Amino acid sequence: MSLPKVGMVTFSDPREHEYKVLYEEKTAVRMAKAVSYFSEMDMELFSFDIAARSAEEIDRQTAELKEKGVEVFIAYIPCWTWPNGVVRGVLNMGLPTILLSNDDPGTHGTVGLLGSGGALNQIGYRHMRIQQDFTEERPNLFDTKMMPYIRAAAAVEKLKGKIFGFIGGRSLGIDTGSFDPMQWKKLFQVDSDHIDHEEIIRRAEAIDGERIDATYNWLVQSVGEVRYDEKLTEERLKYQVACYLATKDIINDRHLDFGAIKCMPDLTNFRAPQCISTALLNGGYDADGDFEPFPISCEADADGALSMEILKLISGGMPTMFADVSHIGYKEKLIYLPNCGSMCTYYAGRHCERCKNMKNIELRRANRPSGGAVTFTVPSAGEMTMARLCRVDGKYQMFIIETEFVTPSKEILDAFVKARGVHQLPVAFMKADFDIEKFIDVFNSNHISGVAGKYKKELLEVCRLLDIEPVVIA
Template sequence: MNLPQIGLITFGDNRDHEWQAVFGRMTEPRHQQAIACLRRLPIELHADPAVARQKEEIDAQVDALKAAGVEALVAHTPCWTSPNLVVRGIQRLGLPTVVLTNKSPATHGTVGFLGAAGTLDQIGYPHLRVRADLEGQGAEQIGACALPYFRAAAAQARLAGQTFGLFGGRSLGIDTGTFDPLQWKRLFQVDTEHIDQLEIIRRADMIDPARTAAMIAWLERTTARVDYGKGKLTPEKLAFQANCYLATTELIAERGLDFVAIKCMPDLTNFYVPQCLSAALLPGPYDADGAKAPVMMACEADADAALTMEMLKQVSGGKPVLFMDVSYIDDEAQVFYMPNCGAFCSWYAARADDPAENLRRVELRPANRPGGGAITYFTAAPGPLTFARLYRVEGQYRMAIVRGATVSIPPEKYEAFVAARGPHQLPTAFARLEVDIDAFIASFASNHILAVDGVYVQELVHLCQLLSVKPVVYER
C-alpha cells in the first residue's frame, strides 16, 4: 500500500515571556504526543523534533518537509500561537492542511486554532479543522477525521503530472466516455497521450513467442477452464489476445502512461480480438510474470471512467478497481446487475491475495463477437465496495459517489438471469447500493460505473473538494 506522506509542524507562541512562563511547558509535550498519535495511523509522518516558534524556524521546517516530498500538512496549534505565523507556514508549504488543536481548558489552543483557520477561510485556502485530544477517544477521532483527508490529499498530489493513454477514439457512440484533454490539464494536471489502437495489434505481432507460451500456460494452469473449440475461441486467438496484453504493457512502460482506456469495440472485436485479457489483468496486482502494480484500464475508450478508476486506486492506497455497466435493476430485491462487455478485473473473483485463488474462479469462454477470442467469465465475490463516476453537467465536473456491496443472489434468480441473457453471457457483479433507485435513475449520468474494494466515501468527497469537482453522494 502506498501510504500518504504527511508533514507535521507544531506552532508555539513566539513571545519569549509567555513561552517560558506559560505555554512552553504545555506545547512541547503535546508536540511529542502529536507525533506519537499520528505515527499510529497508516501514514508516513515527517516531523521535526522541535516546536516552531519564530519565522526562521517555521521556514526551515517547511523547507525540510518540501524536501521530504510530503503531500499534506498537519498544522498543530496545541496552545495559543500567533495565527499569522501558522498561516505563513501553511502558505509557504502550499499543500492541503489539517489544522489541529485540543480540548484542554488550560491551553488557549482553540483561540489560536480559530484565528488561523478563520484566516484560511478568508483567503480561500483548503483545509480541514480537527479539535480533539491526542490520546484515548480523541486520538481515534483524529484518525477518523484526518485519515480520509490525508488519503485525498495524497491522491491529488499523485494525480498531478500523470499521463493518460487513450488508445483509439469514441466507442459505439458512447458520448459520456469522451472528454476535453485541456480541461483535465487545468483541473487535474493530467496530460493525455493519444495512440492508435492498431499500434497494439502491430506490436502484438512482435512479441517473443516464449513470452506468449508462458502466459498461455499460466492461464491454462490457473483458470477454471479454457473453452477451446467452442465458438471462435481457439489457441491461436487466445495467443493473440495474450500478445495484445503484453504489447499493451510494453507501450504503457515505453510511453510512461499511468492509466489508460482502449476503444476495442467494434474495430478490434469485429476484425481482430477483444482486449479482455488486458481488462482482466491490467487493473489487478498480478499477471503471468508475478506481482505488479495495478494499472487502471477503462473499456470502450471511456476517459472519465479511467480517471475515476485512477482516483479510486489512489484514495484506496493502490487497490484494484472494477469497470462495469449499469445493466439491470431488480427493484424488488434492490439489487443491481452490473456486467461488462467481456472482462472484469480478475482480483474481484475472490478478492484474495493469492492470484490462484482468484483465477480458479475465472473461466475463459468464447466471445460472441465476430473476431472471436475469449472473455473472462466469473461472478464478483461478495464484499463492500465504494462506487463512483466522474461526469459533467454543462461542462462542469461532478462525481457520483455511492456506498454498496457485491452480494450473492438466490440460485433461481441467477438461473433466470442466465436464461434471459441466452448466449450473451458476461462477467457480472450483483450489487446492493445504498441508494434510492428512482433518484439514481433520474440523475446518474453514465452507463458505466466504477468501484473499489472497501469504503472510501469521505476520501472521495475530500478529493472532489480539493479538485473543484462537485461531489454527489447518493443515499437511501
C-alpha cells in the same frame, strides 16, 4: 499499500518569556504525543523535534518537508501561537492543510486555532480544523474526520502529473466516455497521451514467441477452466496474450499511469477483444509476478478510467473494476453490472493470494466476430464503493455509492443467464438498498467504476478539494 505522505510542523509562541514560562513544556509534551499517536496510523509522517517559533525556523522546516515530497500538511497548534506564522507555513507548503489543536483550557490552543483558521479564510485558503487531545473522551476525529481527509488530499496531490493513455478513440458512440484533455489538465493536472490501436497490433506481431508462451501457459494453468471451441482457439487466445504484452510495453514505454481502450468495434470485429489485457492490468499480477494495478477502462471511457484512478489512490492502491449499468432488478433490489468481456481478476475472489482469484475465472468464448476469450466470473460478495465522474453542461460532478456486491440466488442467476442467451458476460450483482428511481433519474452514464471497501467520506473530501459537486446515492 501506498501510504499518504504527511508533513507536520508544530507552532508555538515566538515570544521568549511567554514560551519559557507558559508554553515550552506543554508544547513539548503534546508534540511528542502527536508524533507517537500518528506513527500508529496509516500514514508516513515527517515531523521535527522542535517547535517552529520564528520565520526562519518555519521556512527551514517547511523547505525540508517539501524536499521529502509530502502530500498533506498538518499545522499543529498545541498552544497559543501567532497566526501569521501558521499562515506563513501553510503558504510555504501550498498543500491541503489540517489545523490541529486541543480544547485544554491551560494551553490557549483554541485561540491559536481560530486565529489561524480565520486568517486562512481571509485569504481564501481552504483547510480542515480538528480539535482533539489524543484522548477517548470525545469522538475520535482522527479516524472519522482526519484520515478520510488525508487519504483524499493525498490522492488529489498524487493525481497531479499523472499520464492517461487514451488508446483508440470514442467507442460505439458513447459520448459519456469522451473527455476534454485541457479541462483535465486544468482541473486535475492530468496529462493525456492519445495512442492508436495500430500500435497494439504492431507490437503484438513482434512479441517474442517464448514470452507469449510463458504468459499463455501461466494463464491457462491459473484459471479454473478454458472452454475452447471454434471461436476460442489456442491461436486466438495466444493472440490476445500477445496484445496484452504489447499493451504492457506501451504502458512502460510511454510512462502511463492509467488508461482506456476503445476495442469495440475495430478490434472485436477484425483482430481480437482486449478483455485479457484489461482483466490482468486491473488485477495487478500475471506470469511475471505482482505489479501495481493499472486502472484501465473498456470502450474508451476516459471519465470511467479517471474514476478508477481516484478510487485506486484513495484506497492506497487497491485494484479497481469497471462495468456497465446493465439491468435494474426492482423486485430483488439489485443492479446488474456486467462488463463487455473483462472483469478485474482480483474481484473473482478478493484474495491476497492471486491463484485463489484466478481459479474462480473461466475463459469463455467472446461473442464477437473476431472470437477470443472473455474472463467470465461472478465477483465475490463484499463491501464496495462505486463512483463515477460525469459532466453536466461541462461541469464535473461525482456520483458516490457505498454498497456491497452480493451472491445472487440460483433463481436470480439462472433467470439472468436465460435472458442473456448466448451473450454471457462476467457480471457483478450490486445491492440497491437506495432510491432506485432517483438513481435512474440522475445517474449520467451507462458505466460505473468501483473499489473494495468503504470510501464515501474520502470521495466527499476529494470533491471538496477539487470543487466538484458530489451526488451521494443513498
